[in-house]
Amino acid sequence: MASAAVSHRTAEAPQTADPLVSVEGLSVDFATPRGTIHALRDISLEVPKGKVLGLVGESGCGKSTLAYSMIGLLAENARVAGGAIRMGGQDLAHLKPKAWRDLRGTRIAMIFQDPMTSLNPVTTIGKQMIDIQYREPISRSEKRARAIEFLEQVQLPDAAAKLDVYPHQLSGGMRQRVCIAMALLTRPDLLIADEPTTALDATLELQIVTLLRELQETFGCSVLFVSHHLGTVAELCDEVAVMYAGEVVERGHVREVFHAPRHPYTQALFDCDPARIRQATRQLPTIPGTLPDLRQPPAGCAFRARCSKAFGRCAAEHPPLHAAGPGQVARCHLNDPAEDVA
Numbered sequence: 001m002a003s004a005a006v007s008h009r010t011a012e013a014p015q016t017a018d019p020l021v022s023v024e025g026l027s028v029d030f031a032t033p034r035g036t037i038h039a040l041r042d043i044s045l046e047v048p049k050g051k052v053l054g055l056v057g058e059s060g061c062g063k064s065t066l067a068y069s070m071i072g073l074l075a076e077n078a079r080v081a082g083g084a085i086r087m088g089g090q091d092l093a094h095l096k097p098k099a100w101r102d103l104r105g106t107r108i109a110m111i112f113q114d115p116m117t118s119l120n121p122v123t124t125i126g127k128q129m130i131d132i133q134y135r136e137p138i139s140r141s142e143k144r145a146r147a148i149e150f151l152e153q154v155q156l157p158d159a160a161a162k163l164d165v166y167p168h169q170l171s172g173g174m175r176q177r178v179c180i181a182m183a184l185l186t187r188p189d190l191l192i193a194d195e196p197t198t199a200l201d202a203t204l205e206l207q208i209v210t211l212l213r214e215l216q217e218t219f220g221c222s223v224l225f226v227s228h229h230l231g232t233v234a235e236l237c238d239e240v241a242v243m244y245a246g247e248v249v250e251r252g253h254v255r256e257v258f259h260a261p262r263h264p265y266t267q268a269l270f271d272c273d274p275a276r277i278r279q280a281t282r283q284l285p286t287i288p289g290t291l292p293d294l295r296q297p298p299a300g301c302a303f304r305a306r307c308s309k310a311f312g313r314c315a316a317e318h319p320p321l322h323a324a325g326p327g328q329v330a331r332c333h334l335n336d337p338a339e340d341v342a
């Protein structure tokens, strides 16, 4: 299935010349009373400098776990079972809490699905935006001026007056703009956004995505953008990683992956995307079957039980990431040049 041009390449993910973050073979487990959940298994990917990486996949595939592991916010019952997250000479997967406190809010910031996760409901927007600048060696009035400047950057109307309001006095879209402004105030190298538009209606979603793209270009930071919404990922992202059952199953430039997905799971995700379905239908298609039990991930290919193209090898052998096109890799035996499926 791999073209002649790439058939000689080994099964390695494409390397970005100078990535901001390199996730190398990361595995994360959760301890639960019902057993250990292997939520991330041998994840390798890179967040390129100054680019937007999209993370997609069904609910429960591990997107948030990966996002949280990059900002040191994994739950108490999580354990890094292997691998590393390299950023500027540090391994984020094994940082001590003190080192995390220094990195969070300086080099790495996060926007959550629910803006109230990061806003304090009983403190004015202004105080929160001034407090977050506690590291800056500038006066309070300068911090206030900077807060207004950043609220203007996120196109919040009447920015100065917004400093005196409480979060509940703003609409959901405005609250998310405030969170984006607060995240950018610290001038992070990496901005992590976990479903930041899922709670908003379609018009607001488009506005926030357009804003994020503009701000990313202005500030030049890298963004890890987690979303269920494939159209939004196509709009915003430069690269995309598709996750299934705790693994990256496909990775590449957004244009190539969206134009020619090479993993049957990615193909199935696109087939079920409401935005891509041309015929009017009352029942949206879904991928048949369910995610495997992450306490005992299957040997072989994790998607095989739901895959219409599965064959003998898929049960016996865990597929590596095969080169599948220019800058594109897919964890599927059909992309193995040795597999003659033409």
Ligand SMILES: Nc1ncnc2c1ncn2[C@@H]1O[C@H](COP(=O)(O)OP(=O)(O)OP(=O)(O)O)[C@@H](O)[C@H]1O
Residues within 6 Å of the ligand: 030, 031, 032, 037, 039, 057, 058, 059, 060, 061, 062, 063, 064, 065, 066, 075, 077, 078, 294
């Ligand atoms: N603290 C936890 N304890 C136990 N299991 C957890 C914990 N957090 C997540 N999980 C499990 O880890 C797996 C990955 O969850 P995660 O939240 O990363 O998925 P997701 O892709 O972000 O899903 P969604 O799209 O619904 O947000 C799931 O099986 C989930 O139930």
Ligand SMILES: [Mg+2]
Residues within 6 Å of the ligand: 063, 064, 065, 194
């Ligand atoms: Mg999630």
